[in-house]
Amino acid sequence: MRVSVEPMSMERGEAAAEVLRPHAEHTFAAELAALAAQDDRPRPARWKLSPWAVATYLLGGALPDGTVITPKYVGPRHIVEVAVTTLATDRALLLLGVPGTAKTWVSEHLAAAVSGDSTLLVQGTAGTPEEAIRYGWNYARLLAQGPSRDALVPSPVMRAMAAGAVARVEELTRVPADVQDTLITILSEKTLPIPELGQEVQAVRGFNLIATANDRDRGVNELSSALRRRFNTVVLPLPESAEAEVDIVSRRVAQIGRSLDLPAPPDGLDEIRRVVTVFRELRDGVTADGRTRLKSPSGALSTAEAISVVTHGLALAAHFGDGVLRPSDVAAGVLGAVVRDPAADRVIWREYLEAVVRERDGWTDFYRACREVTP
Numbered sequence: 001m002r003v004s005v006e007p008m009s010m011e012r013g014e015a016a017a018e019v020l021r022p023h024a025e026h027t028f029a030a031e032l033a034a035l036a037a038q039d040d041r042p043r044p045a046r047w048k049l050s051p052w053a054v055a056t057y058l059l060g061g062a063l064p065d066g067t068v069i070t071p072k073y074v075g076p077r078h079i080v081e082v083a084v085t086t087l088a089t090d091r092a093l094l095l096l097g098v099p100g101t102a103k104t105w106v107s108e109h110l111a112a113a114v115s116g117d118s119t120l121l122v123q124g125t126a127g128t129p130e131e132a133i134r135y136g137w138n139y140a141r142l143l144a145q146g147p148s149r150d151a152l153v154p155s156p157v158m159r160a161m162a163a164g165a166v167a168r169v170e171e172l173t174r175v176p177a178d179v180q181d182t183l184i185t186i187l188s189e190k191t192l193p194i195p196e197l198g199q200e201v202q203a204v205r206g207f208n209l210i211a212t213a214n215d216r217d218r219g220v221n222e223l224s225s226a227l228r229r230r231f232n233t234v235v236l237p238l239p240e241s242a243e244a245e246v247d248i249v250s251r252r253v254a255q256i257g258r259s260l261d262l263p264a265p266p267d268g269l270d271e272i273r274r275v276v277t278v279f280r281e282l283r284d285g286v287t288a289d290g291r292t293r294l295k296s297p298s299g300a301l302s303t304a305e306a307i308s309v310v311t312h313g314l315a316l317a318a319h320f321g322d323g324v325l326r327p328s329d330v331a332a333g334v335l336g337a338v339v340r341d342p343a344a345d346r347v348i349w350r351e352y353l354e355a356v357v358r359e360r361d362g363w364t365d366f367y368r369a370c371r372e373v374t375p
């Protein structure tokens, strides 16, 4: 008896309308189709788009017929170009960066644009077994028929090899070292041996792999040098300016808000700017004007964190307020993001509130809202 749930068997349209979070290739199907139709540059084997069109999909732009491609990633163009180019070579791509720098996001969109499928995904954890990267067995079949291709359960990586598609491994450095090493043969010999069957799966052209890893995890399971050599490393930076970060946060919040059916805020930009400013100053350990040194709290205070604080604020404003994003809607979220360690972080936060926020022109309401929620 098969009890697997198969969303794939649903009608595409029906599935896309009802799932909570459609994959990038569905959300942006229209953009991808327009790009494919107007892209006359050479495409590597089995790529849905040329490298140029993949970069345009990520960075945004306008097509000759006027179709607007929305930016997915906001950041330096050359980073995206190097990442896309790597996927067209025999090296795999390692996206490295502190939490919340869009590593997962970029990897999903790259896979969607290159292969039309972002779902060939392995989530790396301390408990990731070898089978998650190589293959497993359907034990009922294995017992009934012995080892056979039918009894074999391919991993997403194996499926990507067979299909000539891009596979993704999230948080590679959390995976135990011996399990990581199973990737070495795959990436260097481009084959996955199945000793039980005396067979192998050879990667078809178009296969490549994107791994993401967190800068802060360094030392947990540092990549072996043998494995590291198979990767081209691209470091995703924090947004270079407050303006860039405000831009990223407002775009993502608007997108997420639409998917949650939240009304668009009449003008939430002031609050977004304040959240971003607070996060940047505490992260950098200095005020925006460079005059006052600050202590940094233990939390990551990433762009991703700012996005969720503002999204939550919008939901509060929509359901319990008048729909306008106000300081009181974001204050608790900011506090929760900043104060992770109740003792040390609270002192840092209070100092920052009194010395910086309180004195700032036009920030009185924000200061009061923060004071109110700060224990």
Ligand SMILES: Nc1ncnc2c1ncn2[C@@H]1O[C@H](COP(=O)(O)OP(=O)(O)O)[C@@H](O)[C@H]1O
Binding pocket: 072, 073, 074, 075, 097, 098, 099, 100, 101, 102, 103, 104, 105, 106, 212, 239, 248, 252, 303, 304, 307
């Ligand atoms: N430079 C950026 N451009 C676009 N979106 C970004 C950027 N930085 C962060 N984000 C947003 O932050 C969110 C979280 O990113 P994520 O990929 O989960 O981070 P990571 O995997 O690096 O921890 C995503 O929704 C993404 O849209």
Ligand SMILES: [Mg+2]
Binding pocket: 103, 104, 105, 212
């Ligand atoms: Mg991630």
